[in-house]
Amino acid sequence: MSDTLADKSQIDPSKRTWLIATGCAGTVGGVAAAIPFVSTFQPSERAKAAGAAVEVDISALKPGEKMTVEWRGKPVWIVKRTPEQMANLKKNDGQLADPNSERKPSELTPEYARNEARSRSVKPEVLVVVGICSHLGCSPSDKFQTGAQPSLPDDWQGGFLCPCHGSTFDMAGRVFKNKPAPDNLEVPPYVYLADSKLLIGEDKKA
Amino acid sequence: MAEFKEISPNASTGEKLTNWFENRLPSAFEAYRVHMSEYYAPKNFNFWYIFGSLAMLVLVIQIVTGIFLTMHYKPDAAQAFGSVEYIMRDVPWGWLVRYMHSTGASAFFVVVYLHMFRGLIYGSYRKPRELVWIFGCAIFLCLMAEAFMGYLLPWGQMSYWGAQVIVNLFAAIPFVGPDLALLIRGDYVVGDATLNRFFSFHVIAVPLVLLGLVVAHLMALHDVGSNNPDGVEIKGPHAPKDAQGHPLDGIPFHPYYTVHDIFGVSVFLMVFSAIIFFAPEFGGYALEYNNFIPADPLKTPAHIAPVWYFTPYYSMLRAITSEMMYALIACVLGAAVLSVVKFKMANLFKGVILGGAVVVVAMMLAIDAKFWGVLVMGGAVVILFFLPWLDSSPVKSIRYRPDWHKYLYGIFVINFVVLAYLGVQPPSPIGERVSQVGTLFYFGFFLLMPWWSRLGQAKPVPSRVTFAAH
Numbered sequence: 044m045s046d047t048l049a050d051k052s053q054i055d056p057s058k059r060t061w062l063i064a065t066g067c068a069g070t071v072g073g074v075a076a077a078i079p080f081v082s083t084f085q086p087s088e089r090a091k092a093a094g095a096a097v098e099v100d101i102s103a104l105k106p107g108e109k110m111t112v113e114w115r116g117k118p119v120w121i122v123k124r125t126p127e128q129m130a131n132l133k134k135n136d137g138q139l140a141d142p143n144s145e146r147k148p149s150e151l152t153p154e155y156a157r158n159e160a161r162s163r164s165v166k167p168e169v170l171v172v173v174g175i176c177s178h179l180g181c182s183p184s185d186k187f188q189t190g191a192q193p194s195l196p197d198d199w200q201g202g203f204l205c206p207c208h209g210s211t212f213d214m215a216g217r218v219f220k221n222k223p224a225p226d227n228l229e230v231p232p233y234v235y236l237a238d239s240k241l242l243i244g245e246d247k248k249a
Numbered sequence: 250m251a252e253f254k255e256i257s258p259n260a261s262t263g264e265k266l267t268n269w270f271e272n273r274l275p276s277a278f279e280a281y282r283v284h285m286s287e288y289y290a291p292k293n294f295n296f297w298y299i300f301g302s303l304a305m306l307v308l309v310i311q312i313v314t315g316i317f318l319t320m321h322y323k324p325d326a327a328q329a330f331g332s333v334e335y336i337m338r339d340v341p342w343g344w345l346v347r348y349m350h351s352t353g354a355s356a357f358f359v360v361v362y363l364h365m366f367r368g369l370i371y372g373s374y375r376k377p378r379e380l381v382w383i384f385g386c387a388i389f390l391c392l393m394a395e396a397f398m399g400y401l402l403p404w405g406q407m408s409y410w411g412a413q414v415i416v417n418l419f420a421a422i423p424f425v426g427p428d429l430a431l432l433i434r435g436d437y438v439v440g441d442a443t444l445n446r447f448f449s450f451h452v453i454a455v456p457l458v459l460l461g462l463v464v465a466h467l468m469a470l471h472d473v474g475s476n477n478p479d480g481v482e483i484k485g486p487h488a489p490k491d492a493q494g495h496p497l498d499g500i501p502f503h504p505y506y507t508v509h510d511i512f513g514v515s516v517f518l519m520v521f522s523a524i525i526f527f528a529p530e531f532g533g534y535a536l537e538y539n540n541f542i543p544a545d546p547l548k549t550p551a552h553i554a555p556v557w558y559f560t561p562y563y564s565m566l567r568a569i570t571s572e573m574m575y576a577l578i579a580c581v582l583g584a585a586v587l588s589v590v591k592f593k594m595a596n597l598f599k600g601v602i603l604g605g606a607v608v609v610v611a612m613m614l615a616i617d618a619k620f621w622g623v624l625v626m627g628g629a630v631v632i633l634f635f636l637p638w639l640d641s642s643p644v645k646s647i648r649y650r651p652d653w654h655k656y657l658y659g660i661f662v663i664n665f666v667v668l669a670y671l672g673v674q675p676p677s678p679i680g681e682r683v684s685q686v687g688t689l690f691y692f693g694f695f696l697l698m699p700w701w702s703r704l705g706q707a708k709p710v711p712s713r714v715t716f717a718a719h
Binding site for chain 2: 084087111113115117174178183194205206207208223
């Protein structure tokens with residue numbers, strides 16, 4: 044190898060400069076060519092367009108019951124709370140991480156739901172939340188029964204328990220302190236089209 | 250170009266054919282000599298040395314069964330679950346191919362964990378084998394990616410929610426996280442786009458990288474030569490050699506170790522077949538029961554856990570709670586103060602260390618525990634890459650280390666198994682504490698290795714390998 048290496052005087056500096064320049068240009072071109080490939084990882088136009096609002100009829104929902112509808116591929120829960128469940132919400136305030144829904148309000152809680160029950164004032168007993176835990180995206184299970192039970196505190200007032208990492212939420216989807224989940228459950232934009240007709244995904248009457 | 254060899258016209262047809270090829274493709278013959286017939290491996294290998302060959306075997310099994318599964322599988326959220334059931338019920342012998350592939354995944358991790366443990370106890374990662382070890386760690390990372398993405402493909406409940414949790418881990422990274430998670434999923438939730446791209450990665454992208462790394466691993470190994478249970482170099486300048494310069498303590502890989510490995514392969518295949526035929530689900534550990542329910546994006550199963558080979562890292566992820574952060578902050582501050590007090594260095598460096606520690610602590614207080622959990626989980630694998638530079642023991646092999654090192658390695662293994670066990674269990678307050686202690690031990694074992702591996706009196710290392718003819 045050593046004798047094939049040209050000694051310094053034989054190096055043609057202009058050729059070398061052009062080699063380096065060509066190499067740099069090639070690298071830039073290579074990076075540019077990678078952009079379209081990486082871009083294909085983004086959600087497609089179809090996926091972006093799929094977020095249409097969903098109309099739900101809640102006339103059959105009885106107090107204490109929950110129904111689940113799919114919106115943007117996620118479960119949206121509609122819970123009609125009993126007067127007792129509504130009254131119990133206050134008892135949790137001291138143990139909640141964000142009782143007044145002040146954290147990330149623009150993402151998690153629309154203005155009209157920034158209250159104790161996290162619902163619209165037309166029907167305060169109806170809770171509408173995205174049933175996805177703010178920790179790692181599992182869907183919490185219903186634990187509406189009050190009192191002591193496995194994985195839950197003894198003074199449990201009813202709510203939701205995430206099976207993945209044990210985060211707990213109250214009947215308004217507010218997260219308890221010292222749990223893996225940092226935030227309350229997301230309240231999607233929604234509006235009542237009629238007394239028992241809900242539109243999920245839009246909050247301005249069309 | 251090699252010289253063109255003429256052969257006697259009286260030579261046999263076989264010899265003529267060989268000669269024809271040797272003149273046209275000499276590198277194949279050279280490769281056979283370098284890697285097989287004249288690759289001298291230490292003659293004192295014990296059973297721990299079978300797992301490298303077994304890993305190759307399992308790799309071949311996974312590739313072959315994977316090719317045949319791809320012929321019947323449909324990477325489509327609406328059809329994936331059904332196509333796997335179709336393979337299991339309607340494709341002739343499809344159940345066997347599928348069980349070979351699913352059992353093969355678990356077998357791969359069993360074999361690779363044992364292979365890595367062998368490297369750990371005999372110091373096979375130490376100079377000059379650092380690159381062999383690093384390529385091996387990269388292979389391990391690729392395997393984890395393969396296993397994770399492959400697990401989504403049957404589109405069962407565990408596939409779906411496992412992927413949901415792991416992809417959301419990336420969302421915990423500050424600033425870029427949410428966008429990164431979106432790029433990985435290709436949709437706002439795990440869906441058809443995710444399944445399709447995981448399929449592409451699982452069947453072609455990652456296997457190509459994996460094969461390249463296996464070649465690099467073997468080339469690096471054959472260039473520096475295998476280590477052995479004594480940690481004695483058989484090819485060094487002072488190692489005894491015969492008249493041809495071949496090491497006296499080495500034997501050619503072929504035929505000695507090829508025959509030896511065929512025996513190991515037979516034993517392995519007996520166990521492997523027994524599992525495939527009699528316990529393919531392995532009590533819910535190799536194939537989780539919840540995965541026989543089609544993916545339902547609206548309902549998480551009551552108990553979700555990763556497949557067993559990921560559970561030690563999953564335990565460490567769960568161990569990092571906001572309480573645990575205070576323990577970690579104490580560790581960072583302790584380490585910084587200790588290094589400033591204990592080591593001689595310029596004041597500038599001391600300032601940099603203390604300043605760095607303060608910045609890290611500030612970040613630990615500011616950023617959510619979730620992110621640090623992700624970092625700990627990733628760090629548990631990444632730290633393995635640095636092992637060659639963490640070990641400062643004067644001897645390579647555990648045989649000549651102080652006796653208490655053996656107990657320490659024993660505790661390390663037990664700790665790893667306990668973490669793995671806790672990872673399959675539902676979260677509990679006691680489990681959380683134990684996994685927190687386990688996580689600290691795991692990292693302490695590696696990060697304090699430069700200190701503890703130096704302690705104690707090493708035993709004298711023989712100049713030749715320990716070998717009794719049999």
